[in-house]
Amino acid sequence: MHAPVPGHVPADRVFAFNIYGDPRLTEDVQASYQSLHRDAPEIFYSPLNGGHWMITRYEHIFDIVKDYEHFSVREMQIPRIENPPVFIPLSLDPPTNLPYRQALMPHFSPKAVSAMEPKLRAFAADFIDEVLARGECDFVHDIAARFPVSVFMELMGMPLDRLRDFRALADDYFKARTNEEIGALGERIIGLMTELVELRQKEPADDLISKMIEFQVDGRPIALGELQSMLFVMFLGGMDTVTNVASYTYRHLAQDDALQARLAADASLIPRFVEEGIRSFGVINTPRLVVKDCERFGVQFREGDMVLCVLPLGSRDDRRFENSAEFDIDRQALTHLTFSSGPHLCLGHNLARMEIRILTEEWIKRIPRFSLKPGLRHHSRVGTVIAIESLPIQWPV
Template identity: 35%
Template sequence: MIYTTKAYQEQDMNNPVPLTPKPDHVPAELVVDYDYIRPDGLEEVGVYKAVKRLHDGPDIIWSPRHGGHWMVTRAEDVKFVQLNYEIFSHEEFMIPRTLMPLKPLPLAVDPPNHARYRAVINPGFMPGKVAKMRDDARELTIELVEKLLPQGHCELLGDFARVMPVTMFLRIVDLPLDRREEFVEWGIALMSSYDPAERLAAQIRVRDYLKTVLDERDNGDGDDLLTRVAAWRRNPRFQSEEEVLSMASLLFFGGLDTVASEIAYIAHYLAQHPEQQRRLREEPEIIPAACEEFLRRFGLSNTGRILTRDFEYKGVLFKKDEMIMVPNNLSGIDDREYACPMDVDFDRNAPAHNTFGNGPHKCVGQGLARAEIEIFLEEFVGRLPEFRLDPDRKNVEHCGSVPGFDELYLRWD
């Protein structure tokens, strides 16, 4: 919807947040009333069909929501912003920028300083480590599926999607598995809240816990990631305790949400396409390609960047300190990049997707995420009989910085 002067003077009664006046340098034709947390049509058509409507308008838009921000809608522009961190800085990555009071490292810092913190985390996701974790994920998935199989139904998030990947993450950082449900609740408290005070409270709770863990592992000889983070205190470039708490917090929250959301979207799709389920079971050799196709089709994160200087791109003038959103959930369904982008085609010979990002901030856990999704397709889909959506239960979906399902109910015979 293009905004009029009258619309700026009103508030959405269902979302009583004042709309930000259009800056003088923003052309009126680029102003679109888009709320990435509550896009129009979310409950009726779901996240991806709701956001896909933006492709009917300008490639670059300006929204008066959440303090006012720019947004690119096309895959080539998403990649351009991701690669050019000198202009589009990752030092502010939430919209509105007040949403993340305590900035996690290395997510909220650009090169060259980004590399020093990334070097602490990278070894935990090297190919040899991922290969071992793949074996563990397979064993755990088989165990979970065998328990679910005789039930004939499940709530996917609670019974699997937040169990397998989160358990794998807890093993990586060597945190107690018997507190998994509690840790997931902590993560949801942060991810689902768009109130700065609530987010800060969630961050502080996790930091207080992690501070105790880091102190216990200081000078330890373990090879888990939190022991590596604690060892940063003795690095010559160590500057403050904030660095170790920040890195540890990023690992904690980063492991609790995205893969679970991706698995839920894949299951939701497959539950409505039994022919695709059958093909995965009958042709397991296509699973790596299917994994990439699902990652393309169901890109997740919607992150922000902050302009480091005035910059003109595609005829649009961005001003220093303005925020711009980079929507991966729109990038993968761009019809300029992918033919019939809303379809899932396991035989698609497509360009690389932007789901894990590009440039220095490319997701460090992408190898593990791919492994967990492939294991899900091999063992969960492969071992269950044909499953479908439960017609008697409502599946609750949300948008925001990480779209996903709150609940997803499946049945099988």
């Protein structure tokens, strides 16, 4: 259903695009998004899903995600919902978010993440070895939905035998559209996190939940509600994001025999492969709420407008990246937007890079050549978080 177009939006800025299922989006989701660079205004207003702006160019996104005076993260649902949940620190603007980020940052620093490498490598090897003799697997379900999620659950001290239940719950949350669905699923996730907090309050362990219970925020102990909200955000991020980036990256790799051969012959290329995969296959579109009237790039934004920064498109902007649609591990390194930027740069970016690097090192050692199973379509969930649902692949045994 089309929402009325506000009076401050000129007609030449209106372009109907449905982020939850536009027919222009194909199996190659990120590549098909690039049609907007060709067919739509650089900044346009879609009257669908309650009406919202869409920002598609690197420089514009980069500016908006840093301008918290005008573009706030306090509402992050499109369409807007009543009584939106508070995601700490994700839906707090600076300086309010800083004490929470500062408490978390040491646990996701390069040094802290590097200490996890042996455990990550063991997880990756075990999951790949489980499918190796079969000559086929569903990469999403057998590898990508298990490896990074297991790493996250181990880090947090979550019970690994509940992996599939937790993953399904996160997936249901991202699919939810109505206030009722979002509220009910959010309550279930908060309930699970509260159970884990109560367990660790009685039985502390060497895990992140136990450490978070001891966090100090602005010189005071963290409150239970704050802790629940932080764990909620980390649960959703840990259950979904790396899984999706890795799956789209491997979908590409499965169709590129020459790249497989290069990686198998020279493992030192793998970090560059990982970074190009992260650039090419971003999965997060991040909303902002306009909280103060302003003009940007010739566009009038008014208080109450919703704005969607399409991060995957920013990372595929041909003004920023030469031949931006090409997957090129030899391209000059440039800062992309897959992990956003500014005060809400993803805290887990070091861990995400290491996870995909280690997975690829262990995969290529065991399965240097593989391909997509023929004749199958690869459906994706689209919206503010993009996810491929299945990726059947095969290899010689």
